[in-house]
Amino acid sequence: MGCQDEPLVQKVWELYEQISSLENLKPSKDVNMMFTKLVLTCMPPNPIDVTKLCKKVQEMRSKLIRLCGEAEGHLESHYSTILGSYENPLDHLNIFPYYSNYLKLSLLEFNILSQHYTHVPSKIAFVGSGPLPLTSIVLASKHLTNTTFHNYDIDPLANSQAIGLFSSDSDLSKRFFFHTNDIMNVTNDLKDYEVVFLAALVGMDKEEKVKVVDHLAKYMAPGALLMLRSAHGARAFLYPVLDPRDLRGFEFLSVFHPTDEVINSVVIARKYAMPTHSLEKGLGPIILPNKCAEIQAFNHFNQGNMIEELAIEDKLS
Numbered sequence: 001m002g003c004q005d006e007p008l009v010q011k012v013w014e015l016y017e018q019i020s021s022l023e024n025l026k027p028s029k030d031v032n033m034m035f036t037k038l039v040l041t042c043m044p045p046n047p048i049d050v051t052k053l054c055k056k057v058q059e060m061r062s063k064l065i066r067l068c069g070e071a072e073g074h075l076e077s078h079y080s081t082i083l084g085s086y087e088n089p090l091d092h093l094n095i096f097p098y099y100s101n102y103l104k105l106s107l108l109e110f111n112i113l114s115q116h117y118t119h120v121p122s123k124i125a126f127v128g129s130g131p132l133p134l135t136s137i138v139l140a141s142k143h144l145t146n147t148t149f150h151n152y153d154i155d156p157l158a159n160s161q162a163i164g165l166f167s168s169d170s171d172l173s174k175r176f177f178f179h180t181n182d183i184m185n186v187t188n189d190l191k192d193y194e195v196v197f198l199a200a201l202v203g204m205d206k207e208e209k210v211k212v213v214d215h216l217a218k219y220m221a222p223g224a225l226l227m228l229r230s231a232h233g234a235r236a237f238l239y240p241v242l243d244p245r246d247l248r249g250f251e252f253l254s255v256f257h258p259t260d261e262v263i264n265s266v267v268i269a270r271k272y273a274m275p276t277h278s279l280e281k282g283l284g285p286i287i288l289p290n291k292c293a294e295i296q297a298f299n300h301f302n303q304g305n306m307i308e309e310l311a312i313e314d315k316l317s
Contacts, residue, residue: 046234076132106138121194128199131161190219198228217249229264
């Protein structure tokens with residue numbers, strides 16, 4: 001068994017095998033139960049460093065993250081379809097079982113953004129918005145009420161479902177735009193955004209995510225903010241991890257690691273005003289999945305018990 005002898009790894013491996021054996025990952029009692037068990041297993045603070053585990057466990061983790069992404073895509077699509085059947089879909093967002101989590105998540109991210117940006121951004125991009133772009137919706141309707149949101153997803157069906165939610169809303173229908181595009185093919189348009197949000201599973205592993213970040217560093221406007229989600233400790237079995245050292249072309253500002261039910265860490269960085277290195281060239285296109293939501297789909301988000309790590313120059317050198 002090797003590094004699989006660790007009790008936490010054994011439990012995660014058992015759950016991975018059970019999830020892998022499910023007929024499909026569409027919302028159901030069994031699917032919800034399995035992912036709830038997985039999140040509860042990975043939630044307690046744990047000093048484990050997944051990058052140091054053996055190759056076999058690394059391969060399992062990579063597959064598990066992709067299963068999380070697939071399940072979240074099904075969950076959002078399912079509820080987007082239901083919401084789309086209402087005359088005014090955005091009046092019924094609370095039917096989504098974890099809507100309250102997004103309210104708390106968006107408030108937290110708005111507060112973080114406010115600490116590092118001196119004025120209200122007029123134009124934001126959300127990369128990996130999916131069929132139910134709740135983060136954009138909550139930010140736009142409750143916190144950034146005059147900001148324009150450009151939502152990017154590679155899946156035309158996801159964007160089609162999302163667009164259908166806004167037609168009856170006279171305000172958001174004017175401030176929301178949807179782009180069906182691989183973000184790796186978006187270049188000069190990225191200069192238009194003061195803030196870019198990167199969904200948790202845009203880039204299903206570290207290598208893919210670093211390529212996306214390098215691309216954003218090349219084309220985002222100098223001084224623009226990048227907000228992305230990562231994971232820490234055992235929670236890295238659910239999400240890809242991005243180290244601050246991987247934010248080439250950006251000034252790392254801070255990372256917030258949750259110590260409670262919140263699964264995602266939140267990383268904030270600022271595009272350097274001047275290039276600090278030669279970015280890797282010739283990066284090929286990357287497939288962007290629907291966001292695994294922030295498996296918040298299975299969490300109760302609250303703003304307490306957060307650890308903030310401020311950027312320290314010699315810490316990153």
